Amino acid sequence: MRLDRATVRGTHDQAMGRGVRHWLRYTTGGPSSGEERVRMDGTSPVYDAVRAGDTVTLVRWQGEVASVRLGEVAQETHDSPARGWRMPLAVAQVLLLPGLAFVWCALWYRRRAAAPPSETMVFLPLTVLLSGALLGPLGLFGAMGGADVGEALRLTGLCAPPVVAFSALVAWYVRRRSRKAADTSDLAPVTPQGRRVLGAQVHGQVPYSRDGYGLLIVGDGPLVATLDPHGKVARSPLPATLTVERVRSIASSDPRGWLERYRYDGVVLVCRDGAEEVLIGTARRDAPLVWGALLAAGA
Structure with a gap:
């Protein structure tokens, strides 16, 4: 590292597309020495404060003006060799934090592979995955905005508590919705009072199960x-011998499109x-009418 004294000759803002480059003009010798310039990293705190004639100190590292x-x-310069840590640290945080969260969740599920499957979303893995996914990009901003590696890591660390709290809140909400969708104990058959056209799909090795029939x-x-x-057309009657055994939530093993169509609002009449x-x-709100109509048809 070498320190050189320089005299400021002025500043120059160069418009480049949507951005602006900030150049500091200076000389390092007497009046006859040539003018040089260096691109600054932003405008604060040195660039905005200097005036022509001010004396500044150039910090050179590896032959380049670092600050x-x-x-x-x-204030650092834009092309400072000292900035070389920023991009590796940013990439490391963007990839490492979500990657570690994913590996942890994979190990967590592996340890519990023998446990009975749960019908609801697991709270802890979802919190960890979401926290890792959010902290990674925030670590990018920390690496680009921190003055050094320590400050960049501190910025990421300061973001961790609110990110984890937010992730836990989202995981709790998803688990609550998932549990509500899995609970069909509140459903009971309701006999339709008049003709209704409901959204529903019939699936099975039976002649009245047809692709595209969604009503x-x-x-x-x-x-x-x-x-x-x-x-009025394309009608496929259901037989009176069709009886309801039970009602459950939609599972991933159900026909393609059901989970995407209904999400947390669908149920399956088995x-x-x-x-x-x-x-x-069918939708949860329509299930009682379908159930009641099946009971009435079989009576």
Whole structure:
């Protein structure tokens, strides 16, 4: 590291696209010495404060001007070799923090592989994953804004408590929604009072299970699966022998599209038609009417 005294000749703001480059002009010798310039990293605290004629100290490292001192304050240059730690640290935090969270969750699930499967989202792994995913990008800003490695890591550390608290809140909300979706104990059959067209899909090795039929007509005689909102064409009646065995939440093993369509708002009526199992996927609010219509049709 070498220190050189220099005399400020002025500053120059160079517009470059949407940004501005800040150049500090100076000389290091007598009046006959040539003018040089260095690009500063931002405008504070030195660039905004210097005036032509001020004396500054150039801190050189590896032959390049690393920073400029004005009195007790200093400011890094844009191309300072001392900035070389920023990008590696930023990349390390962006990749390492989410990566560690993912590895921890994988080990956590591996240790509990023999445990009975849970119907609800696990709180702790979701909190860890979300915290790692959020702290990684925040570590990027810390690395780019910190004066040194220690300050950059402190900035990331200061972000950790609110990030973990926010992640825990989100995990609690998701778990609450998941538990509510898994609980079907509050559902009971309701006999439709009049004709209704409900969103529902029938799935099974039966002739009335047809792709694209996403509507179910209830309250007007036998239930009819259809793709016509008016129920006039493409009708596939459900037999009176179809009985409901139980009602459960939608699972990942159900037909493709059900989980994406209903998310936390869907349920599955597990039915039996002779030896065949038949699934009817529908919204939670429509399930009582479908259930009641099936009971009425089989009575």
